[in-house]
Amino acid sequence: MKPNIKNVVMGLVTPVTLFGLLAINPALAREPYTKAELADQEKALLAVVDHGRDLWHGSKASMSTNGLACGNCHPDAAASNPQTFPKFQADLGRVIPIRDMVNWCIMVPQGGQPLDANSEDMVAMEAYAFYMYRGEKIQPGLATKQTAPVVVKSGPGFPKKGSGIGYDK
Amino acid sequence: MTDFDKVSRRDFLTISGKAGLATLMASAVGVNFGIVQVAEAAVGKGNVTPFRFAILTDAHLFSMPVHKFDAQMADAVDKVMSMKPLPDFVVYCGDIAQNGKDDQLRKGMKILSKLTMPVHFIPGEHDWYLDMGAAWRGHFGSPTWSFDHKGVHFIGMNSILVRDFWTAAGMSAEERMGVMEMLESPIAGPWGVREEQLDWLKKDVKKLAPDTPVVVFTHSPLWDYYPRWNFQTEDAPEIRQILSKFERVMAFHGHVHQTVYNKIGNLSSVGTLSTSWPWPYPDVKLPYPDMQMYRSDPAIFTDGDGAQHIDLESNFSGVMQYDPFGDMLTPAMKNGFKI
Numbered sequence: 001m002k003p004n005i006k007n008v009v010m011g012l013v014t015p016v017t018l019f020g021l022l023a024i025n026p027a028l029a030r031e032p033y034t035k036a037e038l039a040d041q042e043k044a045l046l047a048v049v050d051h052g053r054d055l056w057h058g059s060k061a062s063m064s065t066n067g068l069a070c071g072n073c074h075p076d077a078a079a080s081n082p083q084t085f086p087k088f089q090a091d092l093g094r095v096i097p098i099r100d101m102v103n104w105c106i107m108v109p110q111g112g113q114p115l116d117a118n119s120e121d122m123v124a125m126e127a128y129a130f131y132m133y134r135g136e137k138i139q140p141g142l143a144t145k146q147t148a149p150v151v152v153k154s155g156p157g158f159p160k161k162g163s164g165i166g167y168d169k
Numbered sequence: 170m171t172d173f174d175k176v177s178r179r180d181f182l183t184i185s186g187k188a189g190l191a192t193l194m195a196s197a198v199g200v201n202f203g204i205v206q207v208a209e210a211a212v213g214k215g216n217v218t219p220f221r222f223a224i225l226t227d228a229h230l231f232s233m234p235v236h237k238f239d240a241q242m243a244d245a246v247d248k249v250m251s252m253k254p255l256p257d258f259v260v261y262c263g264d265i266a267q268n269g270k271d272d273q274l275r276k277g278m279k280i281l282s283k284l285t286m287p288v289h290f291i292p293g294e295h296d297w298y299l300d301m302g303a304a305w306r307g308h309f310g311s312p313t314w315s316f317d318h319k320g321v322h323f324i325g326m327n328s329i330l331v332r333d334f335w336t337a338a339g340m341s342a343e344e345r346m347g348v349m350e351m352l353e354s355p356i357a358g359p360w361g362v363r364e365e366q367l368d369w370l371k372k373d374v375k376k377l378a379p380d381t382p383v384v385v386f387t388h389s390p391l392w393d394y395y396p397r398w399n400f401q402t403e404d405a406p407e408i409r410q411i412l413s414k415f416e417r418v419m420a421f422h423g424h425v426h427q428t429v430y431n432k433i434g435n436l437s438s439v440g441t442l443s444t445s446w447p448w449p450y451p452d453v454k455l456p457y458p459d460m461q462m463y464r465s466d467p468a469i470f471t472d473g474d475g476a477q478h479i480d481l482e483s484n485f486s487g488v489m490q491y492d493p494f495g496d497m498l499t500p501a502m503k504n505g506f507k508i
Contacts, residue, residue, distance in 0.1 A: 066231065066237065067231045067233065067236075067267065071352070071353070072446060073447075073449075075352040076397070078449040078451070078452075079464075091467075091468045105467065108468060109470065
């Protein structure tokens with residue numbers, strides 16, 4: 001078999017180029033991020049999460065033709081379980097990533113137009129769902145729970161503590 | 170003729186197959202926006218004549234001319250009308266409308282008009298916050314009522330009252346409604362029945378003997394289930410205190426769109442299936458986990474939804490039977506359960 005010239009050249013050039021970049025660009029082997037930099041990154045993430053929350057609750061009209069939004073069935077992203085994807089989806093008969101599930105919900109229960117899988121909107125939807133499940137163990141393929149992701153104990157307008165009443169068997 | 174001859178003026182406005190007439194008459198005589206007084210009738214544990222009543226709730230109808238929730242509500246009505254025996258009456262536990270519009274309420278009334286028995290209504294937040302209940306009261310009268318039927322004292326209250334979050338914020342009516350439409354919105358804060366209804370409740374039950382069978386309906390649960398989603402009523406402790414003199418109280422609520430049961434002191438609390446969509450369960454430990462329904466299939470729009478009925482016996486024991494559209498009941502619920 002004749003060697004592919006392009007592959008040979010790339011095989012030589014790529015390591016050399018990377019080595020050169022590392023040597024001349026300290027940004028590729030940098031010191032840990034500063035607190036300020038991390039705060040900026042967190043701020044950027046939360047902006048995307050906020051956008052995702054808005055989309056989740058109906059801010060993009062094309063995602064629904066019947067008035068329903070993701071939040072109708074998944075308040076606080078409950079029962080969306082992004083940490084269990086990719087997994088086998090029985091209705092579709094194959095293993096899918098969370099974004100396929102998002103688009104299925106948009107198209108079927110909501111009767112809307114799916115999002116471009118690589119769009120900023122889809123990234124935002126995923127960011128919101130994953131953010132709500134932060135701290136949950138990643139378990140691809142796990143059958144889902146039908147509960148809320150994390151216990152959100154309080155928020156503006158809500159009491160900081162429950163009444164303590166409720167479990168009197 | 171039933172004991173409903175003795176009930177309040179509110180029942181004059183029940184739709185029971187006469188939705189158009191009731192609306193016309195309500196308009197003609199002027200609607201009582203106040204709280205309805207209790208009908209006088211003999212009630213007590215020894216006086217209960219066994220009977221059945223049904224509960225429908227949470228249709229969340231949209232203004233679109235054709236919507237899947239319309240058909241689902243109609244299916245639930247058909248379920249009630251196919252019950253043998255038929256229920257003596259139906260209680261509608263709130264959220265006929267999705268965002269409080271009059272056409273949504275009217276559409277619901279039209280669908281419910283197939284019911285041949287009286288229907289009693291309490292509001293949900295989706296019915297209320299566009300016009301602060303004006304349209305709802307115009308159709309259904311007071312949200313606070315009681316009546317006696319076959320020896321049982323029935324109470325309905327409006328549990329979705331929140332503190333004014335809109336005036337200072339300069340919100341429009343639509344914005345206010347939008348805040349209330351979002352289950353997990355942190356803006357509105359906790360719901361409650363508030364002082365006026367608490368005072369009414371005290372007076373309503375004052376003369377009743379402790380062995381009186383009492384059944385109470387609210388949109389939200391009368392226990393602290395999951396406040397973030399208003400799966401609670403802020404002044405439920407006060408309500409339970411007022412009702413603590415009774416040997417037994419049964420409480421039924423809408424809003425949660427799921428099967429759920431709890432018992433606190435003398436009060437048994439039962440959540441009801443919606444006709445629109447099922448809510449997930451909050452991540453809290455359920456007091457009676459066997460009463461958690463199986464997860465619904467989102468590909469089947471009616472899965473996890475349905476109706477329910479209750480058969481009351483002469484000793485005021487009750488059998489609660491969920492009537493789901495699909496097969497989603499655990500063995501503990503499948504053939505009904507005692508409450």
